[in-house]
Amino acid sequence: MLMFPEAGIPALQLSLRNDLDAQAHVDLGEALGGLMRENILVVGSGFSFHNMYAFDWGATHAPDPSNDAFHDWLVDVCVGDWTHQERVRRLVEWEAAPEARYAHPRAETCSRCTCAPGWPKGRPNSCSTTTSSASGRSPSCGPEPPPRTKEPIMPRVSLNVPAPDFTLPDFTGSPVSLSDYRGSKNLLLVFNRGFT
Amino acid sequence: MAQLRHDYSQFEARDVVVVAVGPEKAEAFAKYWQKEELPFVGLPDPQHSVLKLYGQEVRLFKLGRMPAQVLIDKAGVARYVHYGHDMTDIPENAEILALVDEIDDSTCAGAGSPA
Numbered sequence: 323m324l325m326f327p328e329a330g331i332p333a334l335q336l337s338l339r340n341d342l343d344a345q346a347h348v349d350l351g352e353a354l355g356g357l358m359r360e361n362i363l364v365v366g367s368g369f370s371f372h373n374m375y376a377f378d379w380g381a382t383h384a385p386d387p388s389n390d391a392f393h394d395w396l397v398d399v400c401v402g403d404w405t406h407q408e409r410v411r412r413l414v415e416w417e418a419a420p421e422a423r424y425a426h427p428r429a430e431t432c433s434r435c436t437c438a439p440g441w442p443k444g445r446p447n448s449c450s451t452t453t454s455s456a457s458g459r460s461p462s463c464g465p466e467p468p469p470r471t472k473e474p475i476m477p478r479v480s481l482n483v484p485a486p487d488f489t490l491p492d493f494t495g496s497p498v499s500l501s502d503y504r505g506s507k508n509l510l511l512v513f514n515r516g517f518t
Numbered sequence: 519m520a521q522l523r524h525d526y527s528q529f530e531a532r533d534v535v536v537v538a539v540g541p542e543k544a545e546a547f548a549k550y551w552q553k554e555e556l557p558f559v560g561l562p563d564p565q566h567s568v569l570k571l572y573g574q575e576v577r578l579f580k581l582g583r584m585p586a587q588v589l590i591d592k593a594g595v596a597r598y599v600h601y602g603h604d605m606t607d608i609p610e611n612a613e614i615l616a617l618v619d620e621i622d623d624s625t626c627a628g629a630g631s632p633a
Contacts, residue, residue: 485596490561493547504594507535513586514540517550
């Protein structure tokens, strides 16, 4: 909503698999990877730390070496100089990472992370980390974005220029054109959201 | 739609034709028009051709289509566009009627376009 406040871009939310199979999520990430070449943004979001009992709710910023250990491991897996194969292997075996089960008592909170690095084959060129007040941290990584196309996804109507003409049959089958009304009527064109 | 029908005589008095475009099929239009006794032109657009041409916002899968209204004057020029941000974001009739009055005034004051 902050990036696209007009919400003119369709968004599709994906769920994790029930079985939380890490390899399957890596495969899913790879399958989605092609979308980025079509100028579609793929976002995988989550915390590197999801131990609700150990959250620093009071925002005391007390050091937590265990949290750091897993976080550092995750960042390294995401952007470290690993082969794709090795990166995937490490992600699939994330439970063997330092403090993995302290950072993620439940597997589903980490499974989101396993999806993301499937997108780029090769090392992502960036990794950004944000820190929340409750000391959960979230690395997000991505490859170089594809060049932006200039063409807007949805054309919009410009004001004070002729409205684009069209012809459509009405629901009784008679053709209706915008130009039919030119010179005689004002037109209120209503795009409806559906009949309820 | 009910809101527009309520003040339709005022739209008519200002030479405004209401044309409703939607992604539904002709049968759905016919049924709804009959049920609600709508005096509008109804254009089924299952191919979304006009919807896309005019850029109605689409929120796939969740909320359906946001409402949008375009006011086109007698010269075929778009004078007002409103893209709704949610289902209830529809301009008041009075607002649109006032705009039509303004357009008529400016058209008369201008090059004397045909009425």
